[in-house]
Amino acid sequence: MTLIGLARTHSRVARRQKALWFTAIPLTAFATLLAAISPARPGTGGIEDLAFSGQIIAILTGIAYAAAFTDFFTASAELGMHELEASTPIPGGLLRTARVLGAFSVVIAPAVAVLLAMGLVQTISGHPWSLPGALAVTATVVAPAALIAMALSGVAGALLPAALGRIVAVLLWFFLIFSSSLLPLPTPNGTLFSVIGDAIVTGWFGADPMYPASGPLAFDGTPLGAAVSLVLQLVIVFALLLAGSWLAERTRKR
Template sequence: MTAMWCAVQGSFCYEARMAARGRVLWLTLLPLTALAVLLALSSPAVAGQDDPAGRIGTTVLVVNTFATAGLGVALAGRLNQHSAPGLAEVLDTTPGGGTTRLAGVLAGALAVALVPVSAVVVVIGAAVSIRSGTAAPLAYAVLGVLTVLVPAAVAMTTFAGLLGLLMPVIVARVLVVALWFWATQLSPSFVPVPSPTGTVLSPLGGYPAVAWLGARRIWAGRGLDGVLSPAPGSGAAVLNVVLVLVSAAVFFFAARLLTAWRADRHPTQDGALR
């Protein structure tokens, strides 16, 4: 257990440093986060809400829409860097094995990426709390980070990492953005294309935002009927969070199986590393 924890901790710290030093993360994440903040502060649909809680709930969804897409673009190549023939075999010899190391790799990069996004939401929550004279908006902001941003970011990170293993990283970065907006914004009620948007399968977090953060009803259900589009409530919100995290686990273990398969398919050659 100690060796496993040390492996996760070591991978986490190393990847956190590498992510913080990398330019791709900041060049993609910060502009999109700034765009989300601009929209949240200027859009009448957000800033015009009288209810402070509803304003924070909608702000969290706007930030999640754009910042998480940037997070996926930035982190699409993290796992690919560790699966090169030869390097993967060397890393597999470290304490803890491939699964714990993979978890540390993703968690370290994700933690760094979430810092500015979470900070933006909390600062807006604090500002609204000061204006409204109540601490409720700040509490809603923290709750939004935990129930909306974190599950979406975990799912996006694992999914982007998996795509980066399956195809060239530049293609994965383009595809991950398209699939993110397909799963969060493309409503079948407007465009006749099947989409998880508005359902409990959507990683946007519309159900928690509506049920717990006071966001507008449009973010959950989108006028759809069926088992996957229940009425907003605590039960549906919990189900949404659980399903998003389950999808993240599926993506993670698929990536782990793929890296293990690559290692078996490309064994270390004597002349290559000796």
């Protein structure tokens, strides 16, 4: 079976998670409304608005994904599927990649639909590059954040009991996306490691960041800085996926 075929199978499995839809779709809708009425909205009617909306969607839907994927790495063992997977001639790396792609294709669908709809409205209003811009924002801002939230949830679920892992994953997500002077803890916000895409929207889309650049690892608002930030986020995703797979495999062997 090809990677695409395996990913489709895992996509069908993910689509059956009603709890995911009941949280992701309302949160996407709420994020869209919040982005539309927020006084911080750029209001240019162009890609800056798309970038801002993509950030709000990434922040809020990440809460749903952090809560929904605690069994991401352990589900196959709980359902007895790991023995079947181990007996197939398909490499383990291909199976894990298909599992990620299948679930991700479901996770990203609401954001793609909303941003493309916004891009279409902007195109009709005279901004011809808005549809490509909507896809670019989805790929560079929303997608990495969603993958980090999913992988973070899966690692928490592999380390802890499901209920506790869900709570821990959501709390960690809030730590990653919010900064406050009331809690003077170092966070990735304002740096190249920001998971809400500040370095990317400033460097590639000309939008203002939600948090100002700060610290020795501050982003500089350049296209190169945006590229470095995106690569760092993808490295984090890869590291979390590897850690989650290793923890799940180690647990199965006990």
